[in-house]
Amino acid sequence: MVDVKEIKSVELAPFTLMSSSIHAILAFIAAIITLIAFGIIAALVPQASVFGSVITSAGAALIIIYPIAAFFIYLAISFFTILLYNGLAPRLGGIKLGLEGNEVTNIPVVSFSLILAAIETIWAFIIGVFLAAAITPVFTALSSSIPVVSQAIANATNATNMTIPTGQAVAAGGVFLAIILIIGLPIMAFIFGFIGNALAAIFYNYIATKVSKIQLNFDAVTGTLKNLTSIPVVPASLAVAIVFTIFGLLRGLADLASLSANGNVAGGVGALIASIVGYFIMYFIGTALITIFYNALAPRIGAVKLELE
Structure with a gap:
């Protein structure tokens, strides 16, 4: 039996700390990937060796500064966003979730x-x-x-x-x-x-759930306040990837129509395939990383707390 719950509010501190911490880790990974990419370019292209040495010498600063900057930027963004949500939810209604178990x-x-x-x-x-x-x-x-x-x-x-x-x-x-x-x-x-949000919800309800449903594991704190203790990685990653792959399909079809109108049908087909595959891979990996980090950080810095009613 489906039980519809409304997210009445989200506690500011746990959400803000969790969001900024996850983005700091993602920024750290992005900094390392950037350094590796520039190192490979510098090794393969002799003309880029000077540029590569500059990037390499600045690597320590990049690895430190980028995550710290991401942490504080998303600290402010997350805090204000949840402040807005908590202020608007009593007036407009909060996000509702149809839950069957988890x-x-x-x-x-x-x-x-x-x-x-x-x-x-x-x-x-x-x-x-x-x-x-x-x-x-x-x-x-x-x-x-x-x-x-x-x-x-x-x-x-x-x-x-x-x-x-x-x-x-x-x-x-x-x-x-x-x-x-x-x-x-x-x-x-x-x-x-x-x-855009309406389409995302529609795609999830009628397409993604046929393959995979997002699972949310809650623990009761007090009354209607719940701890989001963990998010199973594969179901969430697959569901989100399917939703955004449909957006990728729509974009790819637009590219196909545009390029085909200019006589480049092969390029349009390539753009369509690249858009579909690229969106799926990007959102599957991105969601998987976020859920992995959430599950690892929740016991250490505190899980996100939601008022579900």
């Missing part, structure tokens, strides 16, 4: 899509405000310098009918771009976020 048999589409799209919209608004604040001084400086530059060009070329944007036009362009970033970017984030 298996996630279905993910109700609307609740899943709505709150995730709302969080993505708020993040898009914040990013848009920062970008607008960064570009506004640039457009202001350009608008004030346009008359001087245009006059200098006219004097140098003896041109009288040159079409050069006025300072007011440049300033207006800056204001328009700022409005797009602050208003348009969040709107697009909500639309595409809702559609």
Whole structure:
């Protein structure tokens, strides 16, 4: 029998520490892979030996700095994201999970899509405000310098009918771009976020679960508060990989149509196959690593705690 549970809230500290720790480990692995790749390039390509020696000498710094930077960046991102979730869940409804034992048999589409799209919209608004604040001084400086530059060009070329944007036009362009970033970017984030998350839930419910279901092992803490003690690796990796492989299929079909329209059918077929295989491998490995690290870290730094009701 399927028991639908809603994630009412997520405890901030355990989730933030777990997320930032996992990303720090992934960053450490990425740093090592980068160093190995550059070392191989330096060994095989004599012209790249100088560049390779520089990378190698900076290797210790890369291995240390990259994970530390990832830890603190995701510490902030995870903290604010869960803060948003806990604030929005009582108003919009939290993510719901259809559980049968420890298996996630279905993910109700609307609740899943709505709150995730709302969080993505708020993040898009914040990013848009920062970008607008960064570009506004640039457009202001350009608008004030346009008359001087245009006059200098006219004097140098003896041109009288040159079409050069006025300072007011440049300033207006800056204001328009700022409005797009602050208003348009969040709107697009909500639309595409809702559609993308809805498709992911639909693909999971009707396709992925036919092959593999995500399993979540909980322990009761107190009342409705649960410890997510572990996530079996293979079922989660396979289910997530199948969902995103379908996205890869859709992207590959778009590439196939585009390249075929330009007469490159073979390239389109290759792009389709590469997209399908690449998405499956990438998301299977990525999910497997995350679940492995979660299972290893949970007993040591504390499991994620969810209020399920």
